[in-house]
Amino acid sequence: MNPPDVTATQEAATKLREQIAAQFGRSLHIRTLDTGSCAVCEQEIRLLSAPHYDLHRLGFFFTPAPRHADLLLVTGPMVRAFEVAARKTYQAMPGPKVVVATGACALGGVYQQDPFVYGQVSDVLPVDVWIPGCPPSPLALLHGLSVAVGRLAAKVQDLTFIAEPGGGA
């Protein structure tokens, strides 16, 4: 599941995030790409523009065209019929660009054995940030977007998912 050259990929991702933070400052445009999701991820993404979450206060904006986008927010398990469109969308984006896989199906969780899908976004597009969840809540999406632009550090690598015997996570 891991790419073969993890350190090089990680270094490139770090460099890209620094570049993104320097070039875009506090304004980043997001293009969403649905590769066969059940639309609940889209519902949560749409909630980001609702008054309670209001992602515009953080300098994130949605754009309808990939040519104006800095960040590709990909949902769904990557249906095989969608591969060409996904590649074209990625190629149409100006660099530097970030790809964020969103939701359990995009990360390879739900449709692993389905012959009609790749099963994970990283089979087709170079993913930089992974946001788990089914669906990821708007708060999780905000955290993921902040990680993607380097404003917050990812912390999941330090979690063990082992609960203490006395209770508590």
Next chain:
Amino acid sequence: MPLWFARGLRRGVVTTRYPARPDVSAASLPTPPAFRPGALTRDLAGRLIVTCPSQALRMRGEGQAGGGTLVFDAGACTACGRCAEVAPEAVTASGEFELAATTRGALVKEIPLAGETR
């Protein structure tokens, strides 16, 4: 001054301060499980693997007598809570929702089993 504007000033702002400050609704979110290794036997782990609808759980070192671990992929987990229903003594909600990762491998965790050395 319009009435809605005065009311808004009096009641304050409804927009969350997240990520600068924690959000009150975060506590009620469904979250991936956390495991209690002391209560997690090999049989129980097998039942959890069968229960999981999104293949987020698998066994590592199954053929060996000892040293088996349960592998939990937080990226594949849908936080449905079925594992916690099957084994409430060994599985609880982790309460973690800030799970964005910059490598896919950071989401894959190894859970030791009860009575087995790693």
